[in-house]
Amino acid sequence: MYIIFRRIIPFFTRALLVCLFISFFTTIFDIYYSTKSPSILNFKVTNIKVWLYDFEETEDKSLREFAFVTMDIDADFTSLFTFNTQAIFVSVIVEYETPTHKRNQIILWSTTITKISTSRIKSYQTLNKYSLYDITQSFNGVNGTYILEWNVIPKVGMIKYGRADSDDAKFIYAFPRINT
Amino acid sequence: MWFEWKIDFEGQKRAELISQVGIILFAVIGFVVGFLLQNLLLTFQIFGGGIFITALIVLPPWSFYNQHPIQWLPSVQSDQDKHEPEESDELKEKST
Numbered sequence: 001m002y003i004i005f006r007r008i009i010p011f012f013t014r015a016l017l018v019c020l021f022i023s024f025f026t027t028i029f030d031i032y033y034s035t036k037s038p039s040i041l042n043f044k045v046t047n048i049k050v051w052l053y054d055f056e057e058t059e060d061k062s063l064r065e066f067a068f069v070t071m072d073i074d075a076d077f078t079s080l081f082t083f084n085t086q087a088i089f090v091s092v093i094v095e096y097e098t099p100t101h102k103r104n105q106i107i108l109w110s111t112t113i114t115k116i117s118t119s120r121i122k123s124y125q126t127l128n129k130y131s132l133y134d135i136t137q138s139f140n141g142v143n144g145t146y147i148l149e150w151n152v153i154p155k156v157g158m159i160k161y162g163r164a165d166s167d168d169a170k171f172i173y174a175f176p177r178i179n180t
Numbered sequence: 181m182w183f184e185w186k187i188d189f190e191g192q193k194r195a196e197l198i199s200q201v202g203i204i205l206f207a208v209i210g211f212v213v214g215f216l217l218q219n220l221l222l223t224f225q226i227f228g229g230g231i232f233i234t235a236l237i238v239l240p241p242w243s244f245y246n247q248h249p250i251q252w253l254p255s256v257q258s259d260q261d262k263h264e265p266e267e268s269d270e271l272k273e274k275s276t
Contacts, residue, residue, distance in 0.1 A: 001192040004185035007239055011199050015231050018207045022223065025211060083218035155220055 027157030030084040040076040041164055043092070043148045045069055045171050046125065050139065050178055065139055067132040067175060069094075069108060070125055073148070077119040080152055088113045089151040090121060092128075096144040096175075098136070106132055108146075139175040146171040191245030199238045206230025 001007050047070040052063040077088055091110040097103065108128035113119050147170055149163035164170065187195065206227055214223030 001195065002186055002188075004183075004239060004241075007195065011235065011238060014199070015203055018203050019224075019227065022207055022211055022227065026215075026220065026223075029215065083214065083220050 023156040026084050027154070030082055030154060030157060031160075033080065033082045035160060035162065036079050037162065037164075038075050038077045038150070039079055040074060041148065041169050042072070042074040043146070043164065043169060043171060044072040045146050045173050046072060048173060048176060050176055052178060062137060064133055064137050065178065067128075067139065069128045069132065069146075071109065071123070071128070071146075072125065073109075073121060073123045075121045075148065077113060077121070077150070078116060080150075081116045081119060084154045084156060085152060086114070086155045087153045088119070089153065090148070091150070092146065092148055094132070094144045094146050096139075096142045098134070098140065098142055101135060104134070106130075108132060138178075141175055141177040143172055143174045146173065185239075185241040187241050187245035188248050188250055190248040191241075195238050195245060199234060202230065202234030202237070206234070 001010075049068045050065050051068070053066050054063050071092065073092070075090070077090070080088060089110065089112050092108045093105050094108060095103070095105050107130060109123075109126065110129065111121065113121070147163055147165070149161070152160040152162070154160075206229075210223045210226035210230065213226060214220055
């Protein structure tokens with residue numbers, strides 16, 4: 001420590017280590033707030049229609065069932081915003097089970113909230129943003145569970161996941177069959 | 181060398197103490213203020229400013245770090261200086 005070169009290096013190393021501790025403590029203090037649920041959560045599926053289209057990328061050009069889901073979404077995420085939050089990613093997924101494939105999860109609609117002023121989401125009668133089709137050619141009229149889920153992305157720390165799992169927030173609706 | 185910025189041993193103790201206290205103090209102040217005002221950028225701004233101030237205090241060789249200069253012992257005359265003229269005298273005597 002008697003010359004400048006041997007004083008600079010330990011000094012800045014200690015500063016970096018303390019910086020790491022600040023990040024650790026912000027993550028620790030933030031866990032309680034980001035695992036809360038949104039205060040208002042109303043999610044409804046009003047209409048599902050299934051049509052047959054042909055999917056241009058397959059070779060045999062067979063027809064495939066495409067589903068169109070109309071939803072009402074109303075949620076309030078302001079209680080999840082802390083000083084460590086950068087964005088909240090909200091999405092709607094559908095889960096169902098078929099005899100050949102045990103777990104299917106398809107994302108239907110998503111949005112990103114970056115500011116606390118826009119954290120109240122309201123979308124009435126929206127169609128799904130992303131197309132909904134099965135890995136086999138048809139749905140065969142199975143029951144699909146529609147769930148709203150969110151990911152809290154922090155400035156420092158881990159991404160936290162949450163979903164609307166209570167029975168009144170989920171929505172179970174069967175895919176209608178096509179009468180051929 | 182003037183660019184080495186030397187400080188003595190008592191000064192090194194003081195510099196280490198000031199650097200430790202300064203870094204931890206500004207980290208704690210920054211975290212508490214940022215948590216109360218709910219602004220993470222403010223935490224790191226306070227911490228960065230504090231590091232800069234502490235570096236200004238610790239790194240250059242101020243005069244209060246050089247209050248106890250090192251006492252070097254006086255240099256010792258080695259025995260070789262006494263033997264050399266005697267050997268050359270002996271060589272000169274043999275040659276003549």
